[in-house]
Amino acid sequence: MTEFPKPTFSVRDEDLDDETRVLTASGEIHVSTAPELAAHLNAALAAGRTRLVLDFGDVAFIDSTGLSVLLNALRRLTRTGGSMVLACSNPTVLRLFEITRLDATFDIVPTRDAAVEHSPGGRGSIAGVRPGGETRVGR
Numbered sequence: 001m002t003e004f005p006k007p008t009f010s011v012r013d014e015d016l017d018d019e020t021r022v023l024t025a026s027g028e029i030h031v032s033t034a035p036e037l038a039a040h041l042n043a044a045l046a047a048g049r050t051r052l053v054l055d056f057g058d059v060a061f062i063d064s065t066g067l068s069v070l071l072n073a074l075r076r077l078t079r080t081g082g083s084m085v086l087a088c089s090n091p092t093v094l095r096l097f098e099i100t101r102l103d104a105t106f107d108i109v110p111t112r113d114a115a116v117e118h119s120p121g122g123r124g125s126i127a128g129v130r131p132g133g134e135t136r137v138g139r
Contacts, residue, residue, distance in 0.1 A: 009033035011040045016116065021049040024112075026058035029066035037066065041073040050082035055112040062093055067102060074106065083107070087115035 009027035016022060021044040029037055044052055052073070056062075075083050088094060089110040097103040109115050 009035060009036060012039060013044070016053075019049060020051040020053065020056060020116075022053040022112070022116065023049070024055040024058075028061040029059060029069075030061065030063040030108055033107055034063075034065040034069045038069045038072075041069065045073065050077065050080060051085045052077065052082070053112070053115045053118075054084065054086045055115065056088040056090070056093060057112060059088065059090060059093055059123045062096055064100075067096070067100060070106070071102075074118070085109060085118045087112045087117040 001050075009029065009032075010025070012024045014022045014024070023037075023040050023044065025031065025037060041052070054070075070086075077084055085107045087109055088097075094108070096105070097106065097108060107115075107118060109118060
Protein backbone atom coordinates (compact mmCIF):
# COMPACT_ATOMS: atom_id res chain seq x y z
CA MET A 1 0.00 0.00 0.00
CA THR A 2 1.33 3.41 -0.97
CA GLU A 3 1.49 5.98 1.79
CA PHE A 4 0.92 9.57 0.86
CA PRO A 5 2.53 12.37 2.81
CA LYS A 6 0.29 14.13 5.28
CA PRO A 7 -0.95 17.43 3.83
CA THR A 8 0.82 20.46 5.17
CA PHE A 9 -1.57 22.89 6.77
CA SER A 10 -1.55 25.17 9.78
CA VAL A 11 -3.61 28.02 11.18
CA ARG A 12 -2.59 30.65 13.72
CA ASP A 13 -5.06 32.92 15.50
CA GLU A 14 -4.38 36.48 16.60
CA ASP A 15 -6.89 38.83 18.20
CA LEU A 16 -6.30 42.44 17.20
CA ASP A 17 -9.11 43.78 19.37
CA ASP A 18 -12.44 42.65 20.83
CA GLU A 19 -14.02 42.45 17.37
CA THR A 20 -11.18 41.43 15.06
CA ARG A 21 -9.42 38.10 14.76
CA VAL A 22 -6.76 37.35 12.16
CA LEU A 23 -6.43 33.75 11.03
CA THR A 24 -3.15 33.10 9.25
CA ALA A 25 -3.29 29.90 7.23
CA SER A 26 -0.55 28.14 5.33
CA GLY A 27 -0.39 25.06 3.16
CA GLU A 28 -3.29 23.36 1.44
CA ILE A 29 -6.97 23.73 2.31
CA HIS A 30 -8.93 20.70 1.10
CA VAL A 31 -11.12 17.86 2.30
CA SER A 32 -8.46 16.64 4.76
CA THR A 33 -7.57 20.01 6.26
CA ALA A 34 -10.79 22.06 5.93
CA PRO A 35 -12.18 20.77 9.27
CA GLU A 36 -9.24 22.37 11.08
CA LEU A 37 -9.93 25.71 9.37
CA ALA A 38 -13.63 25.35 10.21
CA ALA A 39 -12.76 24.76 13.87
CA HIS A 40 -10.73 27.99 14.00
CA LEU A 41 -13.48 29.97 12.28
CA ASN A 42 -16.12 28.51 14.61
CA ALA A 43 -13.98 29.36 17.64
CA ALA A 44 -13.63 32.96 16.44
CA LEU A 45 -17.38 33.29 15.99
CA ALA A 46 -18.09 31.63 19.34
CA ALA A 47 -15.73 34.15 20.96
CA GLY A 48 -17.89 36.96 19.58
CA ARG A 49 -15.51 38.16 16.89
CA THR A 50 -17.48 40.02 14.22
CA ARG A 51 -14.60 40.93 11.94
CA LEU A 52 -12.41 38.20 10.51
CA VAL A 53 -9.27 38.71 8.50
CA LEU A 54 -8.04 35.58 6.75
CA ASP A 55 -4.40 35.81 5.75
CA PHE A 56 -4.00 33.31 2.91
CA GLY A 57 -0.61 34.64 1.82
CA ASP A 58 0.95 31.21 2.35
CA VAL A 59 -1.98 29.10 1.14
CA ALA A 60 -0.91 27.11 -1.90
CA PHE A 61 -4.23 25.46 -2.75
CA ILE A 62 -7.90 25.48 -1.81
CA ASP A 63 -10.63 23.13 -3.02
CA SER A 64 -14.42 23.20 -2.94
CA THR A 65 -14.50 21.89 0.63
CA GLY A 66 -12.38 24.83 1.75
CA LEU A 67 -14.59 27.24 -0.17
CA SER A 68 -17.65 25.75 1.51
CA VAL A 69 -16.09 26.34 4.94
CA LEU A 70 -15.42 29.97 4.01
CA LEU A 71 -18.94 30.48 2.66
CA ASN A 72 -20.52 29.05 5.81
CA ALA A 73 -18.44 31.35 8.02
CA LEU A 74 -19.25 34.36 5.84
CA ARG A 75 -22.95 33.53 5.96
CA ARG A 76 -22.87 33.34 9.76
CA LEU A 77 -20.93 36.60 9.99
CA THR A 78 -23.16 38.59 7.67
CA ARG A 79 -26.27 37.47 9.57
CA THR A 80 -24.88 39.30 12.59
CA GLY A 81 -23.58 42.32 10.67
CA GLY A 82 -19.99 41.09 10.71
CA SER A 83 -17.43 41.07 7.92
CA MET A 84 -14.67 38.92 6.48
CA VAL A 85 -11.71 39.98 4.38
CA LEU A 86 -9.28 37.60 2.69
CA ALA A 87 -5.67 38.51 2.02
CA CYS A 88 -4.37 36.53 -0.92
CA SER A 89 -2.11 37.13 -3.89
CA ASN A 90 -1.44 33.54 -5.00
CA PRO A 91 -2.64 33.32 -8.62
CA THR A 92 -3.60 29.64 -8.23
CA VAL A 93 -5.85 30.33 -5.26
CA LEU A 94 -7.26 33.51 -6.79
CA ARG A 95 -8.08 31.61 -9.98
CA LEU A 96 -10.36 29.25 -8.07
CA PHE A 97 -12.24 32.21 -6.61
CA GLU A 98 -12.58 33.64 -10.14
CA ILE A 99 -13.69 30.35 -11.75
CA THR A 100 -16.36 29.84 -9.10
CA ARG A 101 -17.27 33.54 -9.25
CA LEU A 102 -16.74 33.77 -5.52
CA ASP A 103 -14.42 36.71 -6.14
CA ALA A 104 -17.66 38.70 -6.28
CA THR A 105 -18.78 37.32 -2.90
CA PHE A 106 -15.62 37.69 -0.86
CA ASP A 107 -13.59 40.80 -0.28
CA ILE A 108 -10.12 39.79 -1.43
CA VAL A 109 -7.14 42.08 -1.11
CA PRO A 110 -3.49 41.29 -1.84
CA THR A 111 -1.93 41.66 1.64
CA ARG A 112 -2.64 41.15 5.31
CA ASP A 113 -2.03 44.84 6.01
CA ALA A 114 -4.59 45.82 3.38
CA ALA A 115 -7.07 43.34 4.85
CA VAL A 116 -6.62 44.67 8.38
CA GLU A 117 -7.06 48.26 7.18
CA HIS A 118 -10.06 47.35 5.03
CA SER A 119 -13.30 48.99 6.12
CA PRO A 120 -15.38 46.73 8.39
CA GLY A 121 -18.53 48.14 6.81
CA GLY A 122 -19.70 44.74 5.60
CA ARG A 123 -18.35 45.02 2.04
CA GLY A 124 -17.90 41.26 1.92
CA SER A 125 -21.44 39.99 1.78
CA ILE A 126 -23.06 36.70 1.01
CA ALA A 127 -25.10 38.42 -1.68
CA GLY A 128 -21.88 39.20 -3.49
CA VAL A 129 -22.70 42.82 -4.16
CA ARG A 130 -19.97 45.37 -3.74
CA PRO A 131 -20.48 49.10 -3.70
CA GLY A 132 -19.77 50.49 -7.16
CA GLY A 133 -19.29 46.98 -8.53
CA GLU A 134 -15.55 47.19 -7.90
CA THR A 135 -13.36 44.12 -8.01
CA ARG A 136 -10.50 44.00 -5.54
CA VAL A 137 -8.87 40.71 -6.50
CA GLY A 138 -5.19 40.98 -7.28
CA ARG A 139 -4.82 44.71 -6.73
